[in-house]
Amino acid sequence: MQAPQDTKPRWERRKDARPQELLAAALDQFVERGYAATRLEDVAKRAGVSKGTLYLYFANKEELFKAVVRENIVHAIGEAEQDAAVFDGPSSVLLRAILMKWWDQICATQLAGITKLMLAEGNNFPELAQFYNEEVVARGNGLIASVLVRGIGRGEFRPVDPAVMTQVLVAPVLMLMMWTHSFMPTCEMPPIDPHAFMDTLIGVTLSGLEVAQP
Amino acid sequence: MQAPQDTKPRWERRKDARPQELLAAALDQFVERGYAATRLEDVAKRAGVSKGTLYLYFANKEELFKAVVRENIVHAIGEAEQDAAVFDGPSSVLLRAILMKWWDQICATQLAGITKLMLAEGNNFPELAQFYNEEVVARGNGLIASVLVRGIGRGEFRPVDPAVMTQVLVAPVLMLMMWTHSFMPTCEMPPIDPHAFMDTLIGVTLSGLEVAQP
Amino acid sequence: MQAPQDTKPRWERRKDARPQELLAAALDQFVERGYAATRLEDVAKRAGVSKGTLYLYFANKEELFKAVVRENIVHAIGEAEQDAAVFDGPSSVLLRAILMKWWDQICATQLAGITKLMLAEGNNFPELAQFYNEEVVARGNGLIASVLVRGIGRGEFRPVDPAVMTQVLVAPVLMLMMWTHSFMPTCEMPPIDPHAFMDTLIGVTLSGLEVAQP
Amino acid sequence: MQAPQDTKPRWERRKDARPQELLAAALDQFVERGYAATRLEDVAKRAGVSKGTLYLYFANKEELFKAVVRENIVHAIGEAEQDAAVFDGPSSVLLRAILMKWWDQICATQLAGITKLMLAEGNNFPELAQFYNEEVVARGNGLIASVLVRGIGRGEFRPVDPAVMTQVLVAPVLMLMMWTHSFMPTCEMPPIDPHAFMDTLIGVTLSGLEVAQP
DNA sequence: TATGAATGAGATTTCATTCAT
DNA sequence: TATGAATGAAATCTCATTCAT
CATH class of the missing domain: 1.10.10.60 (Homeodomain-like)
Structure with a gap:
C-alpha cells in the first residue's frame, strides 16, 4: 500500500x-x-x-490558531496574489477568477467557520482580531482593490473608488457564506444555490463596472 | 419619610x-x-x-440568559402575536407592520446582538440553541407564516408555501441586521440605509405576493 | 473569651x-x-x-510576594523613615537606632529569609528583583545615607561619601544575617553572638565616623 | 580518513x-x-x-548535578587531600596553600555559584543537601581540621579545638565568596580586594595559631 | 432580601523523563 | 551511541456556584 x-x-x-x-x-x-x-x-x-x-x-493556543489561519486562509490569499501578479488577460476575467476561488476554497468549505469565529469572538481576543484583520481582511481586500485599479488603469472598468467597490463586492459573499453555513443548525434556511448566486453577483457587478463597448 | x-x-x-x-x-x-x-x-x-x-x-447563567431573551425578544413576539390576532385590516398592512416592528424593536437595537450571539455560540450550548429556536425562531417564523396563511385564505395573497415564503422574507432582514451591526469592528462596511432597504424589501415582496387587482 | x-x-x-x-x-x-x-x-x-x-x-503569585515584602519589610522601612524625620538628637544615636531596629525586626527574624530568597532567586525573576531593589534596597540604603548626610551637615560626622559609607555599614549586617540563618541546615556554623557583633560593628564604625571632640 | x-x-x-x-x-x-x-x-x-x-x-537531573559537583569540587578536595598527605613542611605553609587553592580554584571561579546554589536551594532538595554536606562540607572541613590536628600534634599550633577553628577559618572565606559574587546584580557592593583579604585573613589567623617562637 | 467570601473543577502551560528508531 | 518526538504530572490562574451571616 x-x-x-x-x-x-x-x-x-x-x-x-x-x-x-x-x-x-x-x-x-x-x-x-x-x-x-x-x-x-x-x-x-x-x-x-x-x-x-x-x-x-x-507556542500556545493563540499561535496555534494563527497557524491554522496562515496555513489555510493566508496561504490561499498568497496564491491568489501570485495568480493576479502573472495574469495577463482582461481584468474582468481575473476578478471573476479571484472571487470564485475565494468561494470554492474558503467560503464553501469548513474554513468558512473561521470567518464566523472571528466575527463572533474577535471582540474578546483583540490580538487575534488584529492579526486577522492585517493578514486576512487587509490583504484580501487589497488584492481585490488592486484588480479594480488594474482594470481602471487599463480602461476596462469605469473609474470607481476601489476601496468602496471592494466592499460592495465582498459584502454579499460574506453574507452568502454565513447563509449557506447554517450557523444555528436547527434554524432552517431557504435553499440558495451558491453557484447561481455567485454567478449572478459577479455578472451583474462586472457588467456595471465595465466600460460600455461601442 | x-x-x-x-x-x-x-x-x-x-x-x-x-x-x-x-x-x-x-x-x-x-x-x-x-x-x-x-x-x-x-x-x-x-x-x-x-x-x-x-x-x-x-437559577444560573443559562436561566439568566433565557430570561434576557424572554424579557426582550419573546415578549416582543408575544405583543406582535396579540396585534396580529386582533388586527382586522388587509394582510399586507399587517405583514408590513410586523416586519417593521421587528426591525425597529429588535434588529435596529442592541437586541440584534443576541441574534449574533446565538448564531455565533449556539453550537456550543445546545440547550440554549433549542430554547432559542423554540421560543424565538419557531414563534417568530410561525407568526409571519400565519399572516401569510391569513392573506392567502382571504384571497389577498397568491397561494404560496407559507414556510418557504417566510424564509424568503426573514432572510434579507437577518442579513441587513448582521450588516448594520458591524460584527468585526475593524472591517468597515459600505453604508446602507436600513429604512430604504426595509421599505424596498417589503414593497417588492408584497407586490409580488399580492393578487393582481383587476 | x-x-x-x-x-x-x-x-x-x-x-x-x-x-x-x-x-x-x-x-x-x-x-x-x-x-x-x-x-x-x-x-x-x-x-x-x-x-x-x-x-x-x-492578583497572582508575584503580587502575593510583593505584598508580603510590602507588609513586612517596606512597612518597617517606612517606620524608620518616620522616626528619622522627627528625630532631634545626635546623628550617631539615630544611626545606631536605625541599624538596631533593622537587626531586631528583620535580620533576627524570619524575614531574613526573604533577603536570602532575593539573593538566591532574584536573577530568575527580574521583575521581582527590580521591585525589591526599588522598594527595599534603594529606600533602605537611602535612609542610612540620609542620616550620614545629616551627621555630616551638622558637623557630627567626618565628610565621607555617604553612598560608599552606607555600603560599608550595610555589608557586614547582611553577612551576619546570612551567617546566623543557617542556609544549609546541616552545615554547622560557629556560634556568633549577634548582639555583640552588632554592638561592635556600630561602635567601631561610629567612632571612626565621628569628628574627634577636642 | x-x-x-x-x-x-x-x-x-x-x-x-x-x-x-x-x-x-x-x-x-x-x-x-x-x-x-x-x-x-x-x-x-x-x-x-x-x-x-x-x-x-x-540517570536524571539530580545525578547530573552530583556529577557536576564531583567533577569539579569533590575532585579538587581530593587533590588537596593528596597534597596534604604527602606534604612534608610546616603546617602553616600547608594550611595557607590549602586555603589559597580553595580560593583560587573554587571561590574565585564560576564554581562559587554552586556554593551559592546550595545555600539558596539546599532546603528544597534534601537529598542534594545531604550529598553536598557529605562530599563537600564534611570532607573540606575535615581536611582543614586534619591540618590543624597535624600542626598541633607537631607542636606548631596552639592546642585549639580543630572543629571550631575550622569554622573560624572557613566562615570568612564563605563570606568573601558571597561578597565578591554579586548575588543581587543590581545591589552594588563596595569593592574588596580578594587577595588582600585572603592574605590578611590567613596571616592573622596563622599568627594567632602559631606557637610563639622564643 | 442581600451580601461577598469561599470553593473547587477545569483550563492553559511547563518540563523531567521515556523510548522507538 | 544518539536522537528528538512524545508523554503526563504538576503548577498557575479563572469563574460559576454556594452559603454563612
Whole structure:
C-alpha cells in the first residue's frame, strides 16, 4: 500500500506530517466549538497525541490558531496574489477568477467557520482580531482593490473608488457564506444555490463596472 | 419619610425593579462579550449588586440568559402575536407592520446582538440553541407564516408555501441586521440605509405576493 | 473569651483578618521553600483556605510576594523613615537606632529569609528583583545615607561619601544575617553572638565616623 | 580518513569527551539559573546534543548535578587531600596553600555559584543537601581540621579545638565568596580586594595559631 | 432580601523523563 | 551511541456556584 518511492521510515514521515495533522485537528475543533471553547486537550485527542505534543509545535493556543489561519486562509490569499501578479488577460476575467476561488476554497468549505469565529469572538481576543484583520481582511481586500485599479488603469472598468467597490463586492459573499453555513443548525434556511448566486453577483457587478463597448 | 403619592414604600419598588435592572445589565454584558465570555461577576457589578444577588433571581447563567431573551425578544413576539390576532385590516398592512416592528424593536437595537450571539455560540450550548429556536425562531417564523396563511385564505395573497415564503422574507432582514451591526469592528462596511432597504424589501415582496387587482 | 467591646460578628472579623492570615502563611512558605518552589496551593492550605481564595486578595503569585515584602519589610522601612524625620538628637544615636531596629525586626527574624530568597532567586525573576531593589534596597540604603548626610551637615560626622559609607555599614549586617540563618541546615556554623557583633560593628564604625571632640 | 597519529578514531575521542562537555554545559546552566530553574533541555542545547543524550550519561537531573559537583569540587578536595598527605613542611605553609587553592580554584571561579546554589536551594532538595554536606562540607572541613590536628600534634599550633577553628577559618572565606559574587546584580557592593583579604585573613589567623617562637 | 467570601473543577502551560528508531 | 518526538504530572490562574451571616 505504500508508494514504493517513499524511502523514509514510517515514523519520519509521521514527524514531517505531524504539524499538518495538528493543524487539521485544530481547524476541526476551532470550527466546531469556537476559539474560547476549544480546549487544547481536545485538539490533541483529535490528533491522537498528548497535550504536551501540541506545545512542541505551537507556542500556545493563540499561535496555534494563527497557524491554522496562515496555513489555510493566508496561504490561499498568497496564491491568489501570485495568480493576479502573472495574469495577463482582461481584468474582468481575473476578478471573476479571484472571487470564485475565494468561494470554492474558503467560503464553501469548513474554513468558512473561521470567518464566523472571528466575527463572533474577535471582540474578546483583540490580538487575534488584529492579526486577522492585517493578514486576512487587509490583504484580501487589497488584492481585490488592486484588480479594480488594474482594470481602471487599463480602461476596462469605469473609474470607481476601489476601496468602496471592494466592499460592495465582498459584502454579499460574506453574507452568502454565513447563509449557506447554517450557523444555528436547527434554524432552517431557504435553499440558495451558491453557484447561481455567485454567478449572478459577479455578472451583474462586472457588467456595471465595465466600460460600455461601442 | 415616603413620598405620599407612592403607594409602595421605596424598598418595595426597588425590589420589584431589581430583576429588570439585572436583566438590563445582563443584556448589555451578553451583547458586549458574548455568552461564554460573560462573567456573572461583571453582570452583577454592572447592575450594582453582588454576585450572590443574581442567584436570588436566576437559577444560573443559562436561566439568566433565557430570561434576557424572554424579557426582550419573546415578549416582543408575544405583543406582535396579540396585534396580529386582533388586527382586522388587509394582510399586507399587517405583514408590513410586523416586519417593521421587528426591525425597529429588535434588529435596529442592541437586541440584534443576541441574534449574533446565538448564531455565533449556539453550537456550543445546545440547550440554549433549542430554547432559542423554540421560543424565538419557531414563534417568530410561525407568526409571519400565519399572516401569510391569513392573506392567502382571504384571497389577498397568491397561494404560496407559507414556510418557504417566510424564509424568503426573514432572510434579507437577518442579513441587513448582521450588516448594520458591524460584527468585526475593524472591517468597515459600505453604508446602507436600513429604512430604504426595509421599505424596498417589503414593497417588492408584497407586490409580488399580492393578487393582481383587476 | 471574646473581648466584650468587640461588636463585629465573628466572620466579619475573620474577613478583615484574612489578608493578614494569607500574608503570614505566604511568608512562612516563601521563607521555607523559596519563591519558585512555593506552590500557591500550599500557601492556601497553610492558611486554611482554598486555592481560589488567595486570588480574591492577590492578583497572582508575584503580587502575593510583593505584598508580603510590602507588609513586612517596606512597612518597617517606612517606620524608620518616620522616626528619622522627627528625630532631634545626635546623628550617631539615630544611626545606631536605625541599624538596631533593622537587626531586631528583620535580620533576627524570619524575614531574613526573604533577603536570602532575593539573593538566591532574584536573577530568575527580574521583575521581582527590580521591585525589591526599588522598594527595599534603594529606600533602605537611602535612609542610612540620609542620616550620614545629616551627621555630616551638622558637623557630627567626618565628610565621607555617604553612598560608599552606607555600603560599608550595610555589608557586614547582611553577612551576619546570612551567617546566623543557617542556609544549609546541616552545615554547622560557629556560634556568633549577634548582639555583640552588632554592638561592635556600630561602635567601631561610629567612632571612626565621628569628628574627634577636642 | 583518520589522522594517523591519533590512536583512537575521532568518534571514539568524541565519545570520551562527551561527558565532560555535558558537565561543562550543566555547570554553566546551574550556576546561571540555579538548580530548580535549570531545564535539561537548555543544558543539552548548550552542549550541542539532544536531551536524550543527557540520559545516556546521567540517570536524571539530580545525578547530573552530583556529577557536576564531583567533577569539579569533590575532585579538587581530593587533590588537596593528596597534597596534604604527602606534604612534608610546616603546617602553616600547608594550611595557607590549602586555603589559597580553595580560593583560587573554587571561590574565585564560576564554581562559587554552586556554593551559592546550595545555600539558596539546599532546603528544597534534601537529598542534594545531604550529598553536598557529605562530599563537600564534611570532607573540606575535615581536611582543614586534619591540618590543624597535624600542626598541633607537631607542636606548631596552639592546642585549639580543630572543629571550631575550622569554622573560624572557613566562615570568612564563605563570606568573601558571597561578597565578591554579586548575588543581587543590581545591589552594588563596595569593592574588596580578594587577595588582600585572603592574605590578611590567613596571616592573622596563622599568627594567632602559631606557637610563639622564643 | 442581600451580601461577598469561599470553593473547587477545569483550563492553559511547563518540563523531567521515556523510548522507538 | 544518539536522537528528538512524545508523554503526563504538576503548577498557575479563572469563574460559576454556594452559603454563612
